[in-house]
Structures are given as C-alpha cells and as structure tokens.
Amino acid sequence: MELDHDQQVKQAVQSLTDRLENGQDDEFMTEFTALHDFEKGQVYAGFAENIREVAWRVMDDETLATVFDNLEIDPDEIVDLLQEMPPQKGANILMEMFADNEADLFQAMPSRLVATYLALMPNEEAQEIHSLIKYEEQTAGSLMATEYLAVQAGAKVKDVLAQVKKQAEEAESIIYVYVVDGQNRLVGIVSLRDLLTHPDEMTIESITNTRVISVKAGDDQKDVAQVVADYNFFSIPVTNDGQHLLGIITVDDIVDVIDEEAVEEYSGLAAVDVSDPDDSPWQSVLKRLPWLLALLVLGLVSTALVVAFEPTIRQAPILAAFIPLIAGTAGNAGTQSLALAVRRFGNGSDRSVGQALVAELIAAVTLAVIAGLLLAGIVYFWQGSRGLAVAVGLALAASILVASLLAHIVPAVLEKMKVDPAVVNGPLVQTVCDWLAILIYFAIAAGMLDGFVGK
Amino acid sequence: MELDHDQQVKQAVQSLTDRLENGQDDEFMTEFTALHDFEKGQVYAGFAENIREVAWRVMDDETLATVFDNLEIDPDEIVDLLQEMPPQKGANILMEMFADNEADLFQAMPSRLVATYLALMPNEEAQEIHSLIKYEEQTAGSLMATEYLAVQAGAKVKDVLAQVKKQAEEAESIIYVYVVDGQNRLVGIVSLRDLLTHPDEMTIESITNTRVISVKAGDDQKDVAQVVADYNFFSIPVTNDGQHLLGIITVDDIVDVIDEEAVEEYSGLAAVDVSDPDDSPWQSVLKRLPWLLALLVLGLVSTALVVAFEPTIRQAPILAAFIPLIAGTAGNAGTQSLALAVRRFGNGSDRSVGQALVAELIAAVTLAVIAGLLLAGIVYFWQGSRGLAVAVGLALAASILVASLLAHIVPAVLEKMKVDPAVVNGPLVQTVCDWLAILIYFAIAAGMLDGFVGK
Numbered sequence: 038m039e040l041d042h043d044q045q046v047k048q049a050v051q052s053l054t055d056r057l058e059n060g061q062d063d064e065f066m067t068e069f070t071a072l073h074d075f076e077k078g079q080v081y082a083g084f085a086e087n088i089r090e091v092a093w094r095v096m097d098d099e100t101l102a103t104v105f106d107n108l109e110i111d112p113d114e115i116v117d118l119l120q121e122m123p124p125q126k127g128a129n130i131l132m133e134m135f136a137d138n139e140a141d142l143f144q145a146m147p148s149r150l151v152a153t154y155l156a157l158m159p160n161e162e163a164q165e166i167h168s169l170i171k172y173e174e175q176t177a178g179s180l181m182a183t184e185y186l187a188v189q190a191g192a193k194v195k196d197v198l199a200q201v202k203k204q205a206e207e208a209e210s211i212i213y214v215y216v217v218d219g220q221n222r223l224v225g226i227v228s229l230r231d232l233l234t235h236p237d238e239m240t241i242e243s244i245t246n247t248r249v250i251s252v253k254a255g256d257d258q259k260d261v262a263q264v265v266a267d268y269n270f271f272s273i274p275v276t277n278d279g280q281h282l283l284g285i286i287t288v289d290d291i292v293d294v295i296d297e298e299a300v301e302e303y304s305g306l307a308a309v310d311v312s313d314p315d316d317s318p319w320q321s322v323l324k325r326l327p328w329l330l331a332l333l334v335l336g337l338v339s340t341a342l343v344v345a346f347e348p349t350i351r352q353a354p355i356l357a358a359f360i361p362l363i364a365g366t367a368g369n370a371g372t373q374s375l376a377l378a379v380r381r382f383g384n385g386s387d388r389s390v391g392q393a394l395v396a397e398l399i400a401a402v403t404l405a406v407i408a409g410l411l412l413a414g415i416v417y418f419w420q421g422s423r424g425l426a427v428a429v430g431l432a433l434a435a436s437i438l439v440a441s442l443l444a445h446i447v448p449a450v451l452e453k454m455k456v457d458p459a460v461v462n463g464p465l466v467q468t469v470c471d472w473l474a475i476l477i478y479f480a481i482a483a484g485m486l487d488g489f490v491g492k
Numbered sequence: 493m494e495l496d497h498d499q500q501v502k503q504a505v506q507s508l509t510d511r512l513e514n515g516q517d518d519e520f521m522t523e524f525t526a527l528h529d530f531e532k533g534q535v536y537a538g539f540a541e542n543i544r545e546v547a548w549r550v551m552d553d554e555t556l557a558t559v560f561d562n563l564e565i566d567p568d569e570i571v572d573l574l575q576e577m578p579p580q581k582g583a584n585i586l587m588e589m590f591a592d593n594e595a596d597l598f599q600a601m602p603s604r605l606v607a608t609y610l611a612l613m614p615n616e617e618a619q620e621i622h623s624l625i626k627y628e629e630q631t632a633g634s635l636m637a638t639e640y641l642a643v644q645a646g647a648k649v650k651d652v653l654a655q656v657k658k659q660a661e662e663a664e665s666i667i668y669v670y671v672v673d674g675q676n677r678l679v680g681i682v683s684l685r686d687l688l689t690h691p692d693e694m695t696i697e698s699i700t701n702t703r704v705i706s707v708k709a710g711d712d713q714k715d716v717a718q719v720v721a722d723y724n725f726f727s728i729p730v731t732n733d734g735q736h737l738l739g740i741i742t743v744d745d746i747v748d749v750i751d752e753e754a755v756e757e758y759s760g761l762a763a764v765d766v767s768d769p770d771d772s773p774w775q776s777v778l779k780r781l782p783w784l785l786a787l788l789v790l791g792l793v794s795t796a797l798v799v800a801f802e803p804t805i806r807q808a809p810i811l812a813a814f815i816p817l818i819a820g821t822a823g824n825a826g827t828q829s830l831a832l833a834v835r836r837f838g839n840g841s842d843r844s845v846g847q848a849l850v851a852e853l854i855a856a857v858t859l860a861v862i863a864g865l866l867l868a869g870i871v872y873f874w875q876g877s878r879g880l881a882v883a884v885g886l887a888l889a890a891s892i893l894v895a896s897l898l899a900h901i902v903p904a905v906l907e908k909m910k911v912d913p914a915v916v917n918g919p920l921v922q923t924v925c926d927w928l929a930i931l932i933y934f935a936i937a938a939g940m941l942d943g944f945v946g947k
Contacts, residue, residue: 075723205685230660268530269744288743289724299754306761307831314836318854325828332824336817343813350809357812358798362791364816369787369919373780376762381769399773464824
C-alpha cells in the first residue's frame with residue numbers, strides 16, 4: 038500500500054511538471070488542488086527546483102500555506118524551500134499557515150531570517166509568534182494551535198453554529214467549541230454534535246460540558262498524549278495557570294508525539310537513532326559509530342579487570358569460560374529491568390519510586406536465586422566440581438541482582454531530575470553491568486579458589 | 493497530572509459508592525452520567541463487587557454499554573464483569589456497544605459463552621458479529637467500527653445534514669460522510685465542514701471528494717496507522733477487494749495501534765513484555781524468567797566454546813581478557829543493526845530488501861574497519877605486542893561485520909515470511925553474536941598464536 042502511494046506521488050509530480058512545462062497553468066492548479074493536503078506537501082517537495090520556481094508563482098498564498106503545513110521534511114529544509122521565494126511572499130505564506138507549524142519554522146530559522154520575516158508582518162502577528170515560540174520543545178505549548186473557536190457563555194445555538202460555519206475554513210477542525218467567561222477563562226466545552234442536535238434558540242448553557250479536561254502549556258507532551266489517548270479526544274484545550282484558554286492540541290499532533298516518544302525510547306535501548314531507517318550507509322555509520330566506539334573504549338575496562346585477575350585465571354583457566362556467560366546474563370537482566378523502568382517512570386505509574394524499588398528488589402532477588410541455582414546445578418553436573426558450581430552460581434546471582442537494581446535506579450533518578458528516562462542508553466547500562474559482573478565474579482571466585490583448584 | 497486524575501477517579505468511586513449505599517439511586521445516576529466516558533469505565537471497574545451488583549441494576553443498558561466500551565482492562569476481565577449480570581442483560585449491553593469493541597469481547601469469550609449470548613440476540617446482530625470476528629487480529633478489519641454514515645450520490649446537502657443529525661448519537665463520530673453507489677461501493681467522501689458551509693439545496697456531487705484514500709479489511713494495522721498518521725485523518729474507510737464499504741477506523745483506535753506496535757518493538761529489543769510496567773513483582777518475575785533462563789542456557793554455548801579453546805588460553809592467558817570486549821562489542825553492533833532493520837522492515841521502507849542489504853554491508857564494513865583499527869592501535873600501545881594487536885583488531889572487525897549482517901538479515905527474512913520483525917528478541921541476537929564472536933576470535937587468535945605468545 039505504501040509503495041502504491043509513493044508511485045502515485047511520483048506520477049502526480051510528473052504530470053504536474055508536464056503541465057507547467059507546457060504552460061497549462063490553470064490545468065496545473067486544478068490538478069494540484071484535487072490532491073489531498075498531505076500529498077500537496079509531498080508533491081511540492083518532489084518538484085525539481087526549476088519547476089518550484091514556476092510553481093510558487095502560479096499558486097496563491099493559501100495553497101502554498103497548505104503545502105508548507107504538510108511538508109513532512111526537516112524544518113531546516115522547509116525553511117530552505119521558503120527562501121526560494123521573495124521575503125514578502127514567504128512572510129505571507131507563514132501568516133497563512135497554522136500557528137503551530139509557523140512557530141516550528143520560526144524556531145528552525147537563523148535569527149537573521151526571523152527578523153526579516155517578522156519585519157514584513159503586521160505587529161499583532163509578530164506578537165502571536167513571539168508568544169508561541171517561547172514554549173519549550175516537547176511541551177503542550179509547543180504543540181498547540183491557536184486556530185480554535187471560543188464563544189461566551191450565554192450564546193445561542195444558532196449563533197454559535199453560524200460562527201462554526203464562518204470559521205470552518207480556517208480552524209484545523211471544529212469538533213468542539215470552547216466556552217469562555219469574560220476574562221477568556223475556559224469554563225466548558227460544547228460538541229458540534231450537540232450543537233447540531235439541539236434547537237436553534239436554546240442557549241448553550243444546557244449543552245455545555247463543564248467538566249473540562251485541559252492541559253497546561255508547560256505540561257510534558259508525553260503526559261498530554263496519555264490524556265488524549267485515554268479519553269479518546271479529538272483535541273484538548275491548553276490553558277495557562279490562570280485557566281485562560283491559550284490554544285488547542287489536535288489528535289494528529291498527538292499521533293506524531295506518540296510515535297516520536299516511542300522512537301526515542303527504542304533508540305535509547307539500541308544505542309542508535311532509529312528515526313530515519315532509510316539513511317544512506319554513511320549517515321548510518323555516523324549515527325552508529327560514536328556509541329559503538331564509546332562502548333568499545335568503556336568495554337576496555339572489562340578487559341583491564343580480567344587482566345588484573347590474570348593470576349586467578351592462571352590457577353583455574355576454566356574461570357575464563359564463564360566470563361561471557363555471567364557478564365552476558367547480567368546484561369540481559371539489566372536490559373529487562375531498564376526497559377521496564379523506562380516505561381514505568383517515563384509513562385506515568387501509580388507507584389511511588391520507593392514502592393517501585395521494593396517491587397524491583399523482590400523480583401530481582403527471585404530471578405537471581407533461580408538463575409543462580411540453575412547455573413550452579415548445570416556446572417556441578419557438567420564439570421563435577423561443587424566449589425566451581427557454588428562460585429559460578431553465586432557470582433551469577435549477585436550479578437543479576439546488582440544489574441537489575443542499577444538498571445532500575447538510573448531511570449528513576451533521571452525522572453526525579455526531570456530528565457526523560459528514554460535517554461538512558463541500553464548498551465551503556467549493559468557495559469557497566471559487565472564491569473560489575475566481572476568484578477563480582479572474580480572477587481567470589483578468587484575467594485573460593487581453594488574450593489575447586491586442582492579438583 | 494496523571495496522579496491528580498487517579499485521585500479524581502478514586503474520589504468518584506467513593507462518592508458514588510456512598511450514594512448507592514444510602515439508597516440515593518437518582519443522585520447516583522446524575523453524578524455518574526456527568527463523568528467523561530473514559531472515566532465511566534474506570535469508575536465502574538473501581539467499584540467493589542457488591543457495589544457493582546447494585547450499580548448495574550440502577551443503570552440503563554445504554555449507560556452500561558458506554559461503561560463497557562470504555563473499560564481499559566484485559567478483555568478477559570471485561571467478560572468477567574459482563575458475567576456478573578444475567579445473560580439477557582449482558583446480551584443487551586453487547587448489542588448497544590460499538591461493533592469493534594463488541595467483536596473484541598466475543599473473541600475473548602470461551603465458545604460456550606459466545607453461544608449463550610448469540611442465542612439471546614436477534615439474528616441480524618449475530619450475523620454482524622460473525623462478519624466482524626472473522627478478521628484476523630492486527631488487521632484493519634479487526635479495528636473497524638460499523639457505525640458510520642453512508643449516503644447515495646445525488647443526495648442533497650440538507651437531506652444529508654438531517655441524516656447526520658439523526659445518526660449523531662449513534663456513530664462514534666461524524667466528521668466525514670461516505671458516498672456510495674447503488675452496490676454500496678465507496679465512491680467519495682463529504683466532510684461535515686463542507687456540508688455546513690454549502691447551500692441546503694445543492695447536491696453533494698460538487699462537494700464530494702472522489703480521491704478517496706481507503707484501506708482493505710485484510711491490511712496490516714501498522715500500515716493503516718501509517719496512512720492515518722501521514723494524512724492526519726480523523727478516520728479512514730475500510731473496504732473489501734470489490735471496493736464495498738465495510739466500516740471505518742477512527743483515529744483513537746489508531747493511537748492505540750501505534751502505542752501497541754511501539755510496545756511490541758520495545759519488548760522485543762528488551763526480551764521482556766513491557767506492556768504493563770505496574771505488574772506485581774511475581775508477574776514481573778514470570779515475564780522475565782523464561783527469556784532470562786533461555787538466554788542463560790544458550791549462553792552456555794559460549795562457555796563451551798571457550799572451554800574448547802582452553803589450550804589456546806593456557807598458552808596466552810591475555811586472550812581471555814578480550815573475550816567480554818569482543819563479544820560485547822559484536823553484541824552492541826548487532827543491536828544497533830537489529831533496531832534499524834526492525835524499524836526499516838516493520839514500518840515500510842522505500843528500499844528493496846536487496847538495496848537495504850547492500851547499504852547495510854557498506855555501513856557494517858566501515859564500522860568494522862574503524863573499530864578494528866582503533867582496538868588494534870590501543871592494544872598495540874597498551875600491551876606492546878603487534879601480533880596480539882592484529883589478532884584482536886581483526887577478530888573485532890570480523891565479529892562486528894558478521895553480527896551487523898546477521899542482525900539485519902533476520903528481520904528481513906521474517907518480513908518476507910510475513911512475520912512481524914518486532915518479534916525478534918534483541919538479547920537472543922546478542923547471544924548468537926556472542927557465539928560467533930568467540931568462534932571468530934579464537935579461530936583468528938589460535939591461527940596467529942605464534943605471532944604473540946611469549947613476546
């Protein structure tokens with residue numbers, strides 16, 4: 038299905054290019070307008086530069102704003118496309134765009150360019166941009182659109198419906214109408230469904246839902262996504278601390294947030310940014326190399342530890358054989374524990390950090406004891422040495438316990454420090470688990486050496 | 493914010509429990525109805541069993557259907573709640589529920605119970621259930637609701653608007669109206685926005701968008717989610733191969749799909765199911781233990797390999813020190829490669845499998861050469877042995893190359909076999925990378941032993 042769609046976009050690019058090359062500007066516009074909004078962005082980005090030079094001259098500002106609202110490429114690249122046009126044209130397009138997308142572009146621009154475009158806009162537009170770009174990334178404020186419909190309590194159904202019709206073209210979507218008091222404080226929500234199914238002369242009080250679920254502009258986007266996902270909302274209002282309505286966040290932006298957060302967590306666990314798996318081999322190398330080399334250098338600590346215990350290995354070379362097993366199993370236990378903790382602390386949990394730690398401790402001890410007993414049993418039957426079996430089993434159990442707790446505590450501490458636990462690097466935790474496991478293993482083995490050397 | 497909300501739900505449970513215990517049934521209903529739909533589910537599940545025994549008797553079927561539509565617990569547990577009522581009441585609630593949720597519950601029931609409920613429903617309802625539960629899990633068909641509004645081409649704006657108003661109560665959401673021909677084949681879409689902003693007497697032809705994006709009932713839910721996310725749709729129509737309209741999928745279900753798929757990929761990479769991080773310690777142990785023990789047993793292969801090379805280690809004990817480093821780095825390279833490949837093949841890529849493999853080969857060779865040279869350099873300056881440096885560097889490079897390619901090929905093969913690459917277990921791939929790395933390492937080291945033993 039995806040492939041078909043790419044094919045369709047390519048065909049549209051070709052056909053529209055032909056139109057412009059043959060001077061059929063009107064046919065070009067008719068065909069272009071018939072595209073879905075998302076496709077308009079894809080097709081425009083697919084044009085050759087010399088075709089775009091003609092295309093933006095043929096299109097009106099509103100159509101171009103739709104194009105720029107739907108370009109799913111890096112903001113930097115969108116800004117480049119914008120700069121293919123004269124500054125005033127660019128400013129017009131920015132003003133026609135949805136406020137959240139416009140603010141994103143301003144945030145991607147060098148300050149020189151920000152100044153250029155703002156100088157070409159009316160003062161009130163510049164004010165609005167200013168009020169939007171002040172929100173930190175990954176907060177509700179940075180996601181919010183200012184195109185929504187707010188009415189005063191006391192309005193009649195028919196008047197609100199008339200306003201809905203008038204604003205339907207501009208707003209991202211009118212599914213809810215927001216009811217505010219004289220100070221623009223959010224007091225309730227009316228659904229379009231209720232507007233349509235109630236008498237024209239009724240005042241909206243009786244169909245206003247005053248149990249409004251809203252978010253604050255500074256709230257983390259992850260928490261906002263959770264609320265929207267739980268409640269199955271199409272959009273959610275954003276207020277400041279004084280309950281003044283600032284904007285709305287629509288579910289399509291929430292879909293992007295959920296995807297972005299998931300990619301972030303997955304990238305952390307894999308020690309590589311997976312947000313664009315269609316990178317060129319060189320881009321792919323650049324993303325993988327830093328962590329791979331950093332982990333390699335950190336891994337040398339494990340080597341140095343084993344070197345330090347060389348006398349022990351000389352006495353019992355069999356010990357060397359269990360190094361990868363014990364380090365690897367500690368790493369596996371640490372990875373499991375890390376993944377659970379990142380999900381727990383990152384996505385909101387009913388438990389306190391203390392409760393979670395006690396639960397993890399119980400689980401880790403249980404896992405450690407079972408795995409340690411299993412390995413000790415296997416080693417006893419395989420190598421016939423009770424001393425070796427006890428040393429190896431004990432080392433494994435201790436390693437699993439330490440690795441699990443470490444991998445649990447790191448994300449908990451980050452969350453307390455208001456850092457997203459998703460940044461924790463899985464293989465880095467594994468590497469530290471390796472160090473600890475090797476230390477624990479040789480400390481135990483060296484201490485018990487008399488129990489199995491020469492047996 | 494999340495905590496506040498949990499607090500609110502607890503308060504509502506308490507207050508509503510008090511109402512019922514004091515016999516204030518009317519006040520109970522008023523308070524309960526004022527809750528958001530999502531909260532109705534949470535609150536009902538929060539009641540003690542003896543309170544639910546009274547609550548379902550006080551509530552009408554429609555309210556209970558909303559409760560059951562919004563229970564965000566395991567389908568098994570929802571079925572248990574349903575069985576607290578007499579079969580006929582249960583059947584009534586099922587019929588009032590949205591078709592997709594109803595079908596999910598039927599799929600979770602033992603066949604005895606399916607027969608009980610179906611026997612209490614009119615034949616046509618039973619037919620509809622039958623037609624819905626035939627779709628495989630994780631397909632568009634399994635997600636789709638059958639509550640949508642379809643009109644024939646040629647209808648007038650005012651007539652369609654009248655139908656919208658009439659059906660607004662039943663349908664999940666009316667944002668689009670679907671236009672079908674005489675054989676119920678989907679021919680276009682009209683947005684509610686356009687209905688509201690065009691004259692009553694106009695026929696809908698002129699505002700019908702005939703470039704419909706739809707999905708097939710058998711399409712993978714991941715692909716459906718991708719389309720909805722790309723196009724920013726609120727819902728998407730589902731058809732069969734003959735373009736007959738079967739149902740719609742709304743964006744709130746897509747939000748759940750994206751979350752579910754992300755959890756699946758993350759769980760695979762961590763070798764533990766992270767879908768419910770608030771498990772009790774025992775549940776947590778049960779989820780972690782199988783993979784931890786399986787990986788432990790498989791890790792014994794690494795131990796056996798090292799044991800087999802014991803004569804080599806006896807000659808050069810320093811070799812043991814590099815085992816965790818080489819195995820660990822191969823594992824890290826494999827994890828990075830696996831994560832990229834799972835995202836690439838799982839989420840649709842523009843590249844063919846062959847192109848992707850060539851790209852991975854170029855990247856892997858580059859990474860292998862750089863990491864190998866770095867390690868060889870470090871070992872040369874640290875240990876002063878050119879032979880050891882060459883052996884260790886070469887072994888690392890070969891291990892990285894093999895691990896990267898293996899971790900890339902496994903998900904590619906799964907995708908070709910129509911198995912979701914997300915099932916690949918990260919630590920399992922790491923364990924296999926360990927085996928290969930140890931084999932490669934000792935094969936190279938044993939072959940070059942004369943170059944560094946005794947130096």
